[in-house]
Amino acid sequence: MFDLIIKNGTIYDGTLSEPVIADIGIIGDKISAIGKLPQKAKKIIDAKNLIVTPGFIDIHTHCDMAFKRTILKKYHDAVPEECKRNHNQLHQGITTVVTGNCGLGYSDTEFWLDIVDSIDFSANVFHLIPYGIVREDVFGDNQPKKLSSSQLELLKNRVSEEMENGAIGFSTGLEYAPGCFSSTEELIEIAKVVRKYNGIYSTHMRNETGIGKGNLNVLDSIKEAIEIGKQAEIPVEISHLKLGLPKGDITISQVLELIEKAREDGLDITVDQYPYNAGNTMLTHLLPDEFKTSNSIKKEYKTATEKKEISKKISSIFKTYLNPSQIIISDYPQKKEYEGLTLEKIAQRENMNVSDCYVDMVCEEISPWGIFFLTDEEDNKQIASKDYVITSSDSWTVQKNVARPHPRFYGSFPKKINELALKNNIISLQQAIRSMTSLSAEKFGIMNRGKIKESYFADINVINLENLTDKATYENSHQYPEGLEYLFINGIMIIDSKNKSI
Template identity: 35%
Template sequence: MKNRLALILFLFIFSCSQNPEFDLLILNGTIYDGTGSDPIKGDIGIKGDRIIEIGNLKSKKAATTIDAIGLAVSPGFIDMHTHLEPLMQLPQAESLVRQGVTFALGGPDGGGPWPFGPYLDSLAQFPLGLNVGYLVGHNTIREEVLGMEDRKPSQEELSRMESMVEIAMGEGAFGISTGLKYLPGTFSEVDEVIALSKKASEQGGIYTSHLREEGLGLLEAVREAIFISREANIPVILTHHKAIGVKMWGASEKTLALVDSARNIGLDIRIDQYPYAASHTGLSVLIPSWALEGNQFKERTEDPELRKKLKEGIEYNILNDRGGSDLRRIQFSRVSWKKDLEGKTLHDWAVESGLEPTVSNGAELVIEAQLRGGTGTIYHAMDEQDVENIMKHPMTMIGSDGRLSQPGEGHPHPRAYGTFPRVLGLYSREKSLFPLQTAIYKMTGLSAESLGLKDRGILEKGKVADITIFNPETVIDQSTYIDPHQYPKGIEYVIVNGIPAVENAAMTGKTRGRVIRKTEIY
């Protein structure tokens, strides 16, 4: 009888050892839960794609164990503003995942995909390295209905645009994005934007806005976004918030005061930001919008009077807006027609062309570049103090505004590789702008709440196991404006839906990312 009981006990123990309680066990970590609370020491047990238990789990068995001693265990980072256009070509999204990002919001600046649902259906067939969601783009919709025309839509056209927003929301959009600085969004009046935003609001969506101006017209543009929030009854995110141009340095104090005032009367106004003092967009942002309307730029440059007016507008923008009053502040990132310009500045190009590097000659080169197909451009026209003021605001989240990148392709803004580690390493650890738990909250819990991601962004029993594990003493960005293609240091593990996508600071090749639709969680 004793032998039989011993055998049963042995078989039971053997069975337990062969059938672990967890698929993945994270031991000895310092756990930051994503709420901004102080960290705790503990372990996390994961089964499938869910967190099953948090506590002292050292006696438990798991198929795979990670020893996180000395490491911070955080919710996976949420990128509130990402250019995911190359995702089908780069489905592992290594430049983001190696930053610790497990969810990225695409379709910013008015440029969301269309047709919306079919695009998401196609994307879902790819082996994605991270989770993605999308906004429907106002510029995309306007161009579909009105082309590049500078006019108000008819009532019939507006109704069609409203219907398109409704369709996209029903197909899983998280909200609507605008790019009111860009064509054709710049041609829209506020009533049009409000009408479309109401359709997003009716289905629980948010509004993210590349403001109409980020330079001299910044304050008016922030007021416009707040007005849209009030009239459309919609949460608004001032995306990649900044103050552009030397004349606007210091304006963040006023814009943040406007945000606080709006929140004090009950409006849900939030901010996202990348941690750099340089922006990135097309060279065409230096060109007056009227000159680009209707895709007639070339014809307008051939008219002497229009060309004179066009050049004056470019000179004004070089002096007062993104040009930062200096051709050295305008740096080329992607130049398909002259690859040797990538990484160089407008000043360099002028000198190389045998021209004096004046604003006038710079404007002529901008015209030439646009005629040849334009460029991706980095603008060194922001003040570091504004960057820090905005980052410290309690409603500021982190969004890279980076385009998915891979080594050897172009000369991207360093935010494509370094945004999240830079916040952790430079601004939290080295500059002590805020404690580590606050930095993590800005890129996890606050972001998840803003998007309505009920089961992500916080480390808690029952939540999805999107987890980033990093070394708080060494985490830092390495990408620079001169040498951008560098992955960060200190991001040791990235777990996406329960599966390690990064292990020992290297990609595993395992992909369990998903296309997430707002309709699945609302």
């Protein structure tokens, strides 16, 4: 007898295969049988006229950073249920998350995974070593750009230790401090260590725009990722691929051609993308590397004289390609009343020049985060059409009605299916589902997940395509999507839309 049968569902198995109508039998945490099954089970769910998919795998999240930065500091042992259960991601159909992205988060893999176990976090969790924080652990605010052999050995040993403790690879955030101080040669050596454990290299590149920071633009940044992959013989994942403003003379076709040439040459390189035209990151993102720490500005730049210099630099950005009205403040712990307002409106309320207002904000102990409208919809559609693009949310665990997060925190996965597959036919429904299931699992070495297949873990979504919609907007992001009828993780029902189980 089965513990559960999901009967009569239209199964999209996570590959490009045509869907089939069949029953799925589950025993314990595994899929035991698929086909026309005898209706003998402790529980039977009728999925007629519904689709059944593998649980979605979000390979680019910052759930660990949310706990490290806010949740545990605020609530200690009394973590709210919404955060424990990861509601904003579960309601999208996400059953597995990868943490430690962009070189940020918990550098102690065991410590983070122990937190996951202790709070009974709902999703399956796999962790990348956040290399920027490893560097911060070792060198503090005095970050060397050129490492001695002994300094490099310290970092290699630490990375090896974290791989031994269960990490699946390492990530860099090369636009952020302290990751920005790492050289290509250093990263190749670190990648070689990770490769010994069959790990992956995931990178938020040095620059995602067409105009160079220093001498590097987006094409140069992709070339660096490719070089690291080739030299270390390690799989490469480019995080949240985009062509941001200012684009200069660079086109999205050039970006994609560069990646595709590397794939033709035999490099295992893929990219991920969230289906929105705006990004979400720290306000310090706009500044040159020398000013930054991992979450603010270096103390020596917080003097009145230095603040004037920062104001001049940011003023030139506001005058050339990024209007302050295109930046919405999403998280501002020190002044919650400004969350949801544009930088322009905040400056008006403070009766300040907008550049000076920006400087005061980034000089807070923890920099506010902003939503930046920096990409072109047609460019993003071109990226989405490729079969090597993995769906991600670049989000983290949030409590409902706390801060004003990017709508991707609530809507990325249903939006991808609804807008790119069902409405606009940019990709097939099979390709959309593959991009968030088997492609993700295979790339990140997540075994026995990502497909509806016998002996695989029973991470399963049952979805009403007719009702599927993302509801989160930039003005009101705290809205769960609709259309997810049931969600199972390891055979356990987590969401039952009829009984409002969460």
